[in-house]
Amino acid sequence: MDVAIAQRPVRLDRRYLPVVGTLVVLGLMLTVGGTRYDNFLSPAVLSNLLINNAHLLVLAVGMTFVILTGGIDLSVGAVLALSSVVTASLLQAGWPAAVVLPLAVLVGSVIGLAMGVMVHVFGVQPFVATLAGMFFARGLCFLIAPESIPIRDEAFVSLASLSLYSGPWRVTAGVLVALVVVALAWWVLHLTQLGRTVYAIGGSEQSALLMGLHVARTKVLVYVISGTCAGIAGLQFAMFSRSGYALTGVAMELDAIAAVVIGGTLLTGGTGFVLGSALGVLVLGLIQTIITFEGTLSSWWTKIVIGVLLLVFVVLQRALSLRKT
């Protein structure tokens, strides 16, 4: 009893340590950017940071659920493209936006459900099942429309160009959606039975099963959640680009996974926070912003910097987990 009490504060610290690390990096980047460049910390730049990464934020939220159970979802980039292509082509065919929007999200949920069933019922490895999902969604995109479709539907365009101003700060519909998704995910993960089950499965599936938790239902459900998030992100991307194109979101699943890892979630599952993933997305977005501000650096430095940052975080996490055992 005494030992448990004595250890408690230390253990809590450790759990939050990766997220604190992400926060420190974010703070450092903001400080460095703010001192190096004029206008870096202006509301316009920071608003754009959210606007440009709203879809990635939603993808990372879905990915967090899957990774927390110890799985992985490689299909999100392709499902995002599929959702945006479905939206654009149905709107072009004259369907009302009120029908198209839920339908596009539903496409993501259905693909997620199929992958979840493959993973849980048929025992296919998450990597392979979602890889198949990725190829399936990408192929379907090209089957529907090989070239980019512009969106001209009035209701959709007015929704896409909706901007709320609060002084110099600007928020679009896409950002609002992303914030709602993050808040919902936080609520589900930390305050509901489903969320506890997700963490329990990631900790040890066997134990979760023996505890009588709904392992089967939850394992399928996390892929449905991720697919749904990818569907929503597809809508956001369609609003952002006002078009649907089969080649959008190539390798975006890697950005989402990188954001989740940088946000302090372990790929083995069981530990991590959705707010950490959100911070991870902001870090990735800030790298892009800084490289744009620097001007002389070529775009490929983004990839190298993300790689280095991933390395630092992974080695840091490894050192932390080694010290624990």
Added chain:
Amino acid sequence: MSARVGTVVKHHLFWPLAALVALLVACTIKRPAFLRVSVLDDHLFGAPIDILRNSAPLLLVALGMTLVIATRGIDLSVGAVVAIAGAVALTFIASSPDPDSLGTVVGAIFVALGLCLVLGVWNGFLVSVLGIQPIIATLILMTAGRGIAMLITGGMITTVNSPPFKTLGSGFWLGLPVAALVAYGVFVVVAVVVRRTALGMLLEAVGINPAASRLSGVRARTLVWTVYAASGLFAGLAGLIFASNTMAADANNAGLFIELDAILAVVIGGTALSGGKFNLSGTLAGVLVITTLSLTVTVLGVSPLVTPLFKALVVIAVTLLQSPALRARLRRRRPGSPAPRVEQPAENPAQEVHA
């Protein structure tokens, strides 16, 4: 006899080979002369030869991937390594005073392969020494690798004109494509080394239970390190073949998604991603299925852009057919399988003998 049919169906090569035959039959129906091989300009010519040549890079990458997966790992960085190998070799040739000389080309190949070996060793270091999960350890190079390739080519698509280098990708020797000879040669050498020595068994031991294998004296760390180095080297070789095929180093698109195709080939071949038992023959079958699939899609007149859809269908079909859960379920529904056979002897099996 039904037991023998059962063993054939259960053999790990059955479903991949069935898929391969189905694809070839589909092509032959659409184009009757599909499987014909003729001699043209002193070398063999025809769709089967094309399949052999096109499969060369994927075979090399999948070979390394099989070994890595056997140790319970995965190497996501191979696509980036492919791009880096091409970028290094072509930049080396382009910047040399004499791009046509054999010496330059050999030098370029050595420099490129050397760098790829170093990249493989780096992955192996992260996994075996630092103990980072393979999927993230290689994700780092996967993300940064294409950036590095861009850095080497300066963001441009480097093109060169060097006949000796071109031979690697599109030349012929003894009537067969050089690329295929190189890839299949490496494959045979590795298969012999792995299966005729204890190496393969040791790799499986590491994959099945790393702790137990270490306790019984297997040098797990060295083995794991070696397979990642080998995977990097083979990916580099594949990158050289790619670059030689197009004579251009495209840092963005060379080897794009080849890691996924290689993993698919391994999975189609019946090696589980959970590590342990692996079979190189299955990987070969998987590589041929994937290469033939791309050709089939073109022969059938479907847009090559839709190829991923067919790939997905093949993967879903093969992985579901191989899944123990589905097999158990089918067995339960079907009478005349192991359990009931004891109660009703010889009736059904006897009919199958004559059929």
